[in-house]
Amino acid sequence: MSQTSSSLMGFVHRRRRGAELFLLVLALAVGIGAYAAVGIGVQEKIPADLFGYGGWLAALVIVAHVVIRVVAPYADPVLLPVVAALNGLGLAVIHRLDLAKEAAGTKHDYAQQQLVWMTLGVILFVATLLVLRDHRNLQRFTYTSGLAAIVLLLLPMLPGIGKSVYGARIWIHLGPFNFQPGEVAKVLLVMTFAGYLVLHRDALALAGRRVVFVDLPRGRDLGPILAMWLVSLGILVFQRDLGSSLLFFGLFLVMLYVATERPGWLVVGALMFAGGATAAYYLFPHVTDRFDIWLHPFDYYNKNGDQAFQPVEAQFGMGWGGLIGRGFGDGDPNRVPFAESDFIVAAIGEELGLTAVIAVVLLYGLIVERALRTALICRDGFGKLLSTGLGSVFALQVFVVVGGVTSLIPLTGLTTPFLSYGGSSLVANWVIVAILLRVSDQARRPAPQLSDDTTAIGDDATQVVKLG
Amino acid sequence: MSELTLFLIRIAYLAILWIFVLSAISVIRSDMFGARVPEAARGGRGAGRAPKPAKQPSKRRGTPTHLAVTEGSNAGERVDLDRAPILIGRGADAAIRLDDDYVSTRHARIAASGDQWFVEDLGSTNGTYVGTVRITQPTTITLGTQVRIGKTILELRK
Numbered sequence: 254m255s256q257t258s259s260s261l262m263g264f265v266h267r268r269r270r271g272a273e274l275f276l277l278v279l280a281l282a283v284g285i286g287a288y289a290a291v292g293i294g295v296q297e298k299i300p301a302d303l304f305g306y307g308g309w310l311a312a313l314v315i316v317a318h319v320v321i322r323v324v325a326p327y328a329d330p331v332l333l334p335v336v337a338a339l340n341g342l343g344l345a346v347i348h349r350l351d352l353a354k355e356a357a358g359t360k361h362d363y364a365q366q367q368l369v370w371m372t373l374g375v376i377l378f379v380a381t382l383l384v385l386r387d388h389r390n391l392q393r394f395t396y397t398s399g400l401a402a403i404v405l406l407l408l409p410m411l412p413g414i415g416k417s418v419y420g421a422r423i424w425i426h427l428g429p430f431n432f433q434p435g436e437v438a439k440v441l442l443v444m445t446f447a448g449y450l451v452l453h454r455d456a457l458a459l460a461g462r463r464v465v466f467v468d469l470p471r472g473r474d475l476g477p478i479l480a481m482w483l484v485s486l487g488i489l490v491f492q493r494d495l496g497s498s499l500l501f502f503g504l505f506l507v508m509l510y511v512a513t514e515r516p517g518w519l520v521v522g523a524l525m526f527a528g529g530a531t532a533a534y535y536l537f538p539h540v541t542d543r544f545d546i547w548l549h550p551f552d553y554y555n556k557n558g559d560q561a562f563q564p565v566e567a568q569f570g571m572g573w574g575g576l577i578g579r580g581f582g583d584g585d586p587n588r589v590p591f592a593e594s595d596f597i598v599a600a601i602g603e604e605l606g607l608t609a610v611i612a613v614v615l616l617y618g619l620i621v622e623r624a625l626r627t628a629l630i631c632r633d634g635f636g637k638l639l640s641t642g643l644g645s646v647f648a649l650q651v652f653v654v655v656g657g658v659t660s661l662i663p664l665t666g667l668t669t670p671f672l673s674y675g676g677s678s679l680v681a682n683w684v685i686v687a688i689l690l691r692v693s694d695q696a697r698r699p700a701p702q703l704s705d706d707t708t709a710i711g712d713d714a715t716q717v718v719k720l721g
Numbered sequence: 722m723s724e725l726t727l728f729l730i731r732i733a734y735l736a737i738l739w740i741f742v743l744s745a746i747s748v749i750r751s752d753m754f755g756a757r758v759p760e761a762a763r764g765g766r767g768a769g770r771a772p773k774p775a776k777q778p779s780k781r782r783g784t785p786t787h788l789a790v791t792e793g794s795n796a797g798e799r800v801d802l803d804r805a806p807i808l809i810g811r812g813a814d815a816a817i818r819l820d821d822d823y824v825s826t827r828h829a830r831i832a833a834s835g836d837q838w839f840v841e842d843l844g845s846t847n848g849t850y851v852g853t854v855r856i857t858q859p860t861t862i863t864l865g866t867q868v869r870i871g872k873t874i875l876e877l878r879k
Contacts, residue, residue: 272748279741290734294727330752331745338741580731605735612738619745 266697269330270322276334277314284341291349294582313375320379325694329623335616336686343672346600353587363593363674370676374683381687388692392635395448402441405434422492435497436681443642450512451634458513481505482525496667500649507645547663563590564664567599578606593674598658617651631696640692643685785864785877793873794820806832823847823871837861840868
């Protein structure tokens with residue numbers, strides 16, 4: 254992580270707010286177009302509230318854009334449009350599943366709730382950008398946010414407010430309000446890791462000895478990685494949440510590797526992960542089930558309830574969708590239980606086909622690329638680690654959930670960022686994007702030009718000077 | 722609604738989705754190297770036409786006029802501040818070419834902002850020190866402030 258001076262390299266980043274606006278218009282076309290296509294496909298007419306819905310969506314996006322223009326003019330131009338497009342597409346697919354359920358007799362308004370959550374997400378996005386003027390201020394809260402993250406992760410274990418939903422104890426319940434504290438904890442954990450590693454990376458990177466071909470870290474430096482391993486195992490054991498434990502452990506490994514540039518950590522981490530996963534397979538029946546269903550889904554199709562029915566139906570759906578999908582309204586995505594949350598990618602695969610799934614995965618790839626690019630050009634170590642961490646949260650989460658839905662890896666419950674129905678996830682991800690934009694604004698802003706105003710004094714005649 | 726219309730709507734939607742993806746990628750592509758700073762705005766102003774207008778403020782009392790090497794193998798060398806920004810290093814384009822193993826090719830530069838002078842490290846290996854502190858960002862220096870680069874010490878003089 255060497256310090257570079259962009260003024261020396263001979264270029265500055267442009268603001269690109271116009272490009273962002275252009276992409277936002279296209280993103281709105283993706284979101285509102287999907288809503289209109291759902292109406293035409295399912296109800297054979299353009300939905301009556303198209304203008305109200307589209308106007309609301311456009312207003313949210315424009316507010317976010319104007320706030321960026323004012324408080325973060327150099328921020329990355331691609332992130333907000335990509336996020337807006339994913340969120341719009343997700344809303345339309347959730348709306349389509351609502352309509353299917355309505356046709357089957359039960360009334361659902363998940364799409365409206367999701368729109369309310371999106372509004373809250375954009376409000377928090379704006380608030381984050383307004384309050385957080387410099388991402389380096391977050392470094393002060395390294396240990397505070399670590400403590401807060403652990404408390405949040407423990408909250409669902411408390412009797413009274415914690416509750417078990419479909420086996421996983423990751424929800425808290427406050428009056429009419431359901432919340433998944435793990436989603437907020439992941440943002441706080443990235444801040445903690447970044448703050449911790451930026452201070453201790455030298456000790457972690459330089460001390461240690463070489464065994465065979467691998468640089469092994471010192472025993473005492475293994476402390477944090479062991480602690481993180483135990484936390485993620487704890488989540489796996491006590492909250493029965495396979496996805497989150499994978500996410501947190503993977504996140505820590507990636508950040509450790511990026512901070513120290515030592516592949517030894519990856520080897521150690523991969524071995525610990527393999528050990529933990531093998532032990533979990535033999536010790537916990539729900540992990541064993543997940544593995545067996547992944548390996549032999551069709552043997553379990555009719556045996557134990559939803560567990561195998563869900564991934565198998567998702568595969569049928571995606572197979573039926575094929576290359577360009579059935580079209581909105583012609584598929585049966587509601588056959589898959591929880592199609593609107595965990596299995597929303599399967600619903601997209603069924604009605605819009607592989608073409609759209611590839612586009613969606615590419616959009617996530619763009620988010621991750623922009624986060625890593627921000628890390629590359631960022632001037633301070635904390636910002637580099639922060640944006641790497643936030644980018645890898647998206648990368649890991651999308652890999653785990655899309656991999657699970659498409660049966661590449663055993664199924665674990667995680668939300669698909671911005672697409673899935675689920676308030677806590679949506680709000681937390683909007684905040685993550687706000688932090689990423691703040692870091693990229695700092696990184697792309699040109700360094701102050703020192704010699705500029707010396708010659709501005711007494712400038713009588715401007716003349717062109719040719720050099721060399 | 723006819724089968725064909727639905728098919729066309731589906732294809733049109735997929736096209737919109739991909740147009741969005743591809744335009745996002747093209748924005749990234751055009752953003753890859755940023756915008757070039759026009760040459761005239763960079764070195765041209767400071768180096769080429771500084772002498773005339775920059776003279777006026779330097780007439781004031783207490784304003785440094787040149788940068789001198791006080792210690793090290795190049796001790797005694799001096800450069801007029803009119804040539805600001807002054808590049809210091811071992812490279813051929815440096816205004817002060819230091820013959821010092823601990824100095825990088827383009828080590829640091831000294832530039833003015835208003836009537837204040839700044840020293841800025843250009844990502845050198847061994848760092849630039851103002852007093853005893855290694856600097857990480859442009860730092861103000863005044864008359865007589867010792868700037869250490871490798872084994873060399875420089876300061877602003879009247």
